[in-house]
Structure formats: C-alpha cells, structure tokens
Amino acid sequence: MAYSDKVVDHYENPRNVGTLDKNAEDVGTGLVGAPACGDVMKLQLRISDDGIIEDAKFKTFGCGSAIASSSLVTEMVKGKSIEYAMGIENSTIAEELNLPPVKIHCSVLAEDAIKAAIADYQKKRALKLSAQT
C-alpha cells in the first residue's frame, strides 16, 4: 500500500500510545472494531469537570492507516472540548492523512472511537451524578 508521508510518520512515530486507568471517574474508554475484521481501536480520554479533554491515549490493532488514524485523533482532541471532539468527522481524518479509498473505514473507526470514549465518560458521569442525589 502506498501511503502518504503523514500516515507513515504517524505509523512510525505514533503519538500518545498508552493506557489510562479505565476505572477512573474522569476517563472515558472507547473500544471499537473487531479482531475478525482486522482492526480494533482503544481510545481513552481524560476529561475535566468543565468538559475539556486533558489527555488522550490509544492502542490499536490494525493496519498502518488504522494506527495513523488513531494517533492523529489523539492529537486532534487533546486540549479541546467534548463538543469539538464530538464534531470531528471521519472525512476530516481521511483528508488530513490522505487515506486511499480502501482505507476510509479506518477513519470511520477513529471517529467511532472518539464517540464511544465520550459516551463512556458521560455514562460514568451520569452514574456519579445520580449517586449524589
């Protein structure tokens, strides 16, 4: 597969690989994809009470463009608000990385990972709030 320099750069020097405590109240975890399909992304976001994404970590099983898409996404969301992150569309990721058509699904997966991580965070937050009342 002939990839863009950006994909190769993110693949060879992936940003923010790692793990946050998935049990922490302020961490949302998104695990999307399937091993059988050949790509699984885990995206974790640490979010402050005022809705700012303070940290982002990922781990990805998948091809070069799946790894690059996840790496890029962590850079895009860090320091941004939940609203901003929810607004990121796969087409933005695909354009930024200049993904070939057969690899567009990697950017879709990355978008799904953001949404899944934020949904997990919001669920935790809702549980916490309901416990307080």
Place this chain on the structure above:
Amino acid sequence: MKLPVYLDNHATTRCDPAVVEAMLPYLTEIYGNAGSRNHAFGWGAQAGVDLAREQLADLIGADPKEIVYTSGATESDNLAVLGVARFYKDKGRHLITTNIEHKAVLDACHALEKEGFEVTYLPVDNEGLITPEQVRDAIREDTVLVSIMHANNEIGVVQDIAAIGAICREKGVIFHTDAVQTLGKIPFDVTALNVDLVSLSAHKMYGPKGIGALYVRRGRPRIRLEPMLYGGGQERGIRSGTHAVHQIVGLGKAAELAKAAFTNGEVERVRGLRDRLWTKLQTIDEVYLNGSWEHRLPNNLNVSLAYCEGEAMMMAIKDLAVSSGSACTSASLEPSYVLRALGVEVELAHTSIRFGIGRFNTVEEIDFAADLIAKKVGWLRDMSPLYELVKEGVDLKSISWTAH
C-alpha cells in the same frame, strides 16, 4: 548485506545470472522466428526452443514432445482445466478440485460452472491436506478431471500427488497438478506421481516472467485438449502463437539449474535457512505455524504473529520483502481464503506472514530477519489493545465486538 532482504520467493524469484546469460543471444543474434524453416535465423531459434524442451522434460521425467509452452502458469492452469473439460464434455461434465487451489484453477472452474459443468471443491483438513480417499469418494461416472496442486503457494503444504494420481488412473479420470511451487524444491517425476497434466512456470524457479509450460501426457493415456488460442498451429496446435524464444531458452536454463539444485546442496541449504528462521521465530511468544510441518516445501514458512496485524507488520519490517494473508493487503478486504480453509481463525489469519526462502538468501539475512521481526512484534504488541486485554486475563471471545 543489501537491504531490503528478499524473502518472497513464492511470489517470484530473481532471474539467475546464468539464465539471463543464456537468454541474451536470442534477443540480439539468434532472433529468428522458430517457425521460419528456410533460413539460419529460424534454425537457430528452433534449436534453442528444442534444447529448452529437453531441459524441461529432463527436470520432470517427461518426453520433450509432451511439453507445451505457454505464457505462464495461469495460462497452463486455464488450458488444463478448460481444455480438458471442453474437449471431453460429451463424456462427462464433473470436475474435482480443492478449496485451496490457486485462483487460476478456481476461477477457471467457476467459468466452467457457468457453462453447465459441476465442480466438487474438496475441503482440506487443518493441516492443509487432502486425503486420497476424499478424491476416491468424490469421483463419479461423469468426472472428467481432477485438479489438485502439488504444493500450495501460501502455506507450502505438499499433497500426496502419487496416491491421488493412482486413484485417478484406476478410475480412468484425467489428473492435473499445478507444480509451480515445487520444481527445484522437491523431486518431481511425471511417472512416479501418476500425473497427466502439469502446470509449470519459469519465474518461480529463477527464470524470466511471462513463460511457462503445460506437460500433456502423450501415451497411456493420451490426453487431448481444446485449445484456447488459435492461429499458426505451434505446439502441436494446442497453443498457437510465435514462440517467445528468449523466454523459452530462459525457462530451459532455469529447469537445468532446478535439477542441479538437488545435487549441488541448494535444496538442503535452503531448508537449513528456513529451519533456522523457524527456530528463531519460535522464541517469540504466541507465534503459530500455518499448515503441516511434515508435508511442506523446504523453502516455505507461514506463521501467524498473534496480535500484530499483517499489513502493519510489513510496514514495520520494511527492510524485509515478505507477504501477508491479512485482509489489508488484498483488494477484497478478506483475509486469505487458504488460511480460512484450514480453519485458521480469522483473527490469526489477519496476522499471518509468509516467507519464501530462495537460492540467493544467506544466513546473515535470515538472522537479520528473525531479529527484526522479534523486535517489531514487541513494538506492535505494546500498541495492541488485544495483547493488553489478553495480558489482563480477558478472553477476547467474551467481548461483543462490533463488526464493521
């Protein structure tokens, strides 16, 4: 050591310098048409074509008259399957093959199904093997052809061609085998193996691309074929078209060298390199061999490096030229049908890497390859959420994944 290291010898091989040397005069000096019977240019070309026919026949224990030159193994496979089926269609319309054949056989079978033929696709076991009894049980009154490859191009598994051939002979069914991966690696003799048609290719045995041959048995039984190309009547009318003389000469020289590989130590040296690679890779956690070890080409290794997706692995080891059964390397986004036919779990099929060791590889290259892979497996697993989950004690099957 020159990088990248070429370990993809099942895909194609480097032309042996002796092959190139043999070919060159046929481009610049002896450039006649082998069909020109009335001048020296034609006679010279014809002599080159004849010598190559003898060299190739000698490699497989055939008579030179039984060799039909083609453009390569795809054409040979097509000609064998389509040619037999169409010639003998009044005798019967049933064929037998396996579910791990090369696409050149499988897609030819699919074409015949559209013409009203029936095809039985025998399933291989989890080692990649067909039993002769499976073939016996599948043969019917109207079966005209059995086509089973000698060694598979992905997993290198070698079928019991002699026993399958004996059954076909006993039942009076024509037997074709694709021996493209075999020649120069394991002994091949058309009589010992009871075969009627054999597909061969030059570029898999250090010859040029674009030339191959089909062995067509001439006696006991005499096999007849409906041609696919019509024209000047070359190759006894089975395959018309001006002889690609320089290519044919290269094929012949490659066949001579392939025969020598059994006596000059090449076969054992390559086996030693392959074994060395496998011994080293086995020191990595969760590496799985795909296909039988016992019934395997001496130059093949196909492994799954669990939790490391194949295409990502190939990017990580870009100093090595290998191939993968990962979906991400194919246009279809489906992992290898061969590995799936063995029952290799789809997750593991995505992590498969195929090594084809060859004549020009060295111990230094093998050690470099093994060390690089070990290093990159660690790197990719550190990045793999699956590996992390497994290390936490999570059963991946307990997670409800969302297919996409």
